[in-house]
Amino acid sequence: MNGGIRARLLAIRSSYWFVPSVMALLAILLGAGMIWIDVRLGSGWIKGISWYQQIRADGAREMLSTIAGSMITVAGVVFSITIVALAYSSSQYGPRVLTNFMGDRGNKVTLGTFIATFLYSLMVLRTIRSGDDGFVPQYAVVVAMLLAACSIGVLIYFIHHVPQSIHINHVVARIGEQLVDDTRRRFPTQLGTPAEAPRPDRRLALEGDLIRVPGEATGYIQNIDHDRLLGVAREADVLIRLRYRPGDFIMAGRSLAVVGGDGDWDEGCTQALQACFTVGRKRTPEDDLMFLVSELVEIAARALSPGVNDPMTAVTCLDWLGAGALEFAARKLPESVREDEDGTPRLIARPDDFRLFVADSLGRLRHYVARDPIASLHFLRVVGEVAAGCPLQDQIDLLSAEAARFTEVAAAQLDGADARAVEERARELQSILARGAGRIDSAQAEWLGGSA
Numbered sequence: 004m005n006g007g008i009r010a011r012l013l014a015i016r017s018s019y020w021f022v023p024s025v026m027a028l029l030a031i032l033l034g035a036g037m038i039w040i041d042v043r044l045g046s047g048w049i050k051g052i053s054w055y056q057q058i059r060a061d062g063a064r065e066m067l068s069t070i071a072g073s074m075i076t077v078a079g080v081v082f083s084i085t086i087v088a089l090a091y092s093s094s095q096y097g098p099r100v101l102t103n104f105m106g107d108r109g110n111k112v113t114l115g116t117f118i119a120t121f122l123y124s125l126m127v128l129r130t131i132r133s134g135d136d137g138f139v140p141q142y143a144v145v146v147a148m149l150l151a152a153c154s155i156g157v158l159i160y161f162i163h164h165v166p167q168s169i170h171i172n173h174v175v176a177r178i179g180e181q182l183v184d185d186t187r188r189r190f191p192t193q194l195g196t197p198a199e200a201p202r203p204d205r206r207l208a209l210e211g212d213l214i215r216v217p218g219e220a221t222g223y224i225q226n227i228d229h230d231r232l233l234g235v236a237r238e239a240d241v242l243i244r245l246r247y248r249p250g251d252f253i254m255a256g257r258s259l260a261v262v263g264g265d266g267d268w269d270e271g272c273t274q275a276l277q278a279c280f281t282v283g284r285k286r287t288p289e290d291d292l293m294f295l296v297s298e299l300v301e302i303a304a305r306a307l308s309p310g311v312n313d314p315m316t317a318v319t320c321l322d323w324l325g326a327g328a329l330e331f332a333a334r335k336l337p338e339s340v341r342e343d344e345d346g347t348p349r350l351i352a353r354p355d356d357f358r359l360f361v362a363d364s365l366g367r368l369r370h371y372v373a374r375d376p377i378a379s380l381h382f383l384r385v386v387g388e389v390a391a392g393c394p395l396q397d398q399i400d401l402l403s404a405e406a407a408r409f410t411e412v413a414a415a416q417l418d419g420a421d422a423r424a425v426e427e428r429a430r431e432l433q434s435i436l437a438r439g440a441g442r443i444d445s446a447q448a449e450w451l452g453g454s455a
Contacts, residue, residue, distance in 0.1 A: 013289055017106045026115030027122050034126025034143065041140035060133040063144050067131075070151045071124035077154070078117035081161060085110050088169050096174060097301040102288065103177060107168060113161040120150040171316050175302060179323025181288065182295040183330050189292070190334035214268055215258035216276050224249050226281040226290045229352060233341060235275045236349035240266030243276070244351040250291035253282060292355055296364050299324050307371045307378060314377040317368075321378070324364045325385035331360045332393045357398055365405050373413040376421035382409060383428050387435065387443075396440045403436045 015021050058066070089104055104110075127143040167173055224247050236243045241264035247253055259280055262268055286294040303320035306313040336357070341350040365386070372378040383406065390402045410429040414422055435443055 013287065017102075019105055019111060022108065022111035023115035023118050026112070026119040030119035030123040031126060033146070034123045037143035037146050038127065038130050038140055041138075041142045044142070058139060058141065058144055060131050060137055060139050063131050063139050064128065066144070067124045067128040067147055070147055071121050071128065074117045074121040074124065074151075074154060077158060078114060078121065081110075081114050081117060081158075084161075084165055085114070088165055092169050092174070095305070096171070097298070097305060099286075099294075099298050099301060100174060100178075102285075103174070103298075104168070109160070109164045109168070113157050113164075116154055116157045120147075120154050123147060123150055171302075172319060175299065175316070175319045175323055178295055178298050178302075179326060182292065182299070182323065182327040185288070185292055185295070186327060186330045186334060190331075190336055192335040212263075214262040216260045216262060216273050217256050218253045218259045218280070218282070219255060219277050220282040221253065221255045222282040222284055223286045224251050224253055224280055225283045225287050227352075228279040228281075229341065229350065231279045232276065233343055233349050235272055235279070237343045237347075239268050239272045240264065241268055241272075242348055242351065245353055248353040248355065250286050250293050253280075293359070293363050296324065296327065296360065299327075300364060300367050303368055304371045307375055314375045317372065317375070317378045318381045321368070321372070321381055321385045324368075325389050328357075328360055328364060328389045329392045331355075332357055332389065332395070332398050358401055361401055361405055365409070369405075369409050369412055370416075373409060373416045376417060376425065379409075379413050379417065379421075379425045380428055383425070383432050387432050390436055391443045394440060399436055399440050399443075403433060406432055406436070 089101060092104055093101055124147055127140055127147055130138060130140055130143075132138045227245070227247075227249055232243060232245075239262075241262050244261045244263070246258060246260060253259065260276060262272075262276075286297075288294045299320045303317040303324075305311060306316035306320070337352075337354045339352050339354055340348050341352060343349045365382070368382070372382045386402050386406050386409075390399055393399055393402070406429060410426065413425045413429075417425060
């Protein structure tokens with residue numbers, strides 16, 4: 004699918020208006036359909052039901068008016084509560100977390116249910132007539148009663164859902180689970196034995212007259228259509244080196260890519276390459292795993308700020324970052340060099356790798372965590388847990404270097420018994436990491452990272 008079209012579809016699906024609008028349209032169609040059924044079948048069926056009394060015109064009007072009035076009132080209250088929850092979440096956890104709340108299907112279905120019941124009641128209410136040619140749509144009235152009962156159930160669900168959705172553990176877990184699931188979806192193949200290493204990434208140099216392809220828009224790269232890029236490179240017989248990955252900010256006029264080779268590159272190829280990049284005003288989690296990492300980092304950094312001082316929230320974020328790092332370490336990641344069907348290198352991309360993940364997660368939190376003894380000890384525990392599951396020695400060395408940098412920062416931030424505890428734990432961690440990949444005992448690593 005074209006990247007621009009896909010981005011628009013994702014934006015519509017994650018918007019707050021789409022689900023309620025669809026439900027409102029379905030309610031109008033349902034109302035029209037039930038009126039048609041009542042006209043066709045009549046109300047003779049009620050006479051055979053002893054426990055159900057046929058409703059008359061005045062009663063039907065009063066009941067439908069009550070349902071419609073109460074539903075639109077409750078819909079306004081639901082919307083107000085949702086806005087308050089969004090404002091609270093934005094101030095406490097960071098504005099980027101709003102992306103997750105905007106995509107919360109429960110809130111959208113709740114609002115849509117009340118609006119749909121309101122519109123359905125109006126559709127049925129307008130058809131009721133008194134007098135000699137009176138008409139009371141009995142089937143439609145029964146459905147209105149059922150919709151009102153469903154709305155009561157949805158209201159009970161909403162009362163439970165709102166406080167649960169803004170609970171910090173639920174917020175962090177939702178982001179962390181999406182990070183783990185997206186990692187598995189994007190990189191489905193796992194590494195095999197601990198001794199197995201990926202094929203060394205090739206380093207290719209561009210040849211011939213280099214052509215720099217400028218970007219047309221300013222904003223965040225939301226999607227890159229690599230398959231389409233391969234087709235452009237193959238058709239022009241060139242090698243393309245990308246300068247950005249999804250989530251990076253691009254300024255109009257800056258080069259998106261550099262093209263090399265002796266192929267036939269023209270203005271049409273430039274436009275085709277530019278069309279492979281989808282640029283928007285904000286980062287999105289669909290093709291940018293590091294955006295989810297940034298959300299967890301932001302929540303942890305806010306929790307460790309002097310004004311909040313909530314190390315347990317930071318601990319929760321570290322746990323989920325560790326889960327994401329461990330999942331990332333166990334996956335076979337794509338090479339930077341992409342080939343066409345004939346095996347000819349056509350594209351040099353900038354894929355996500357374990358080094359980038361560690362830098363964007365543990366590296367960014369280093370200075371915030373180092374100020375708090377509780378979070379510092381847990382930081383080392385997470386490093387030990389991730390290292391115990393890493394299958395490659397390069398990954399262990401990367402974590403060892405990160406632990407050393409963190410220990411240096413913590414030594415400058417902490418003092419007294421707290422500093423000594425962190426330094427002692429760091430020495431024990433380094434001694435275990437020195438064993439190498441496949442030889443780190445997970446039980447000992449877990450004991451190492453336990454509470455002081």
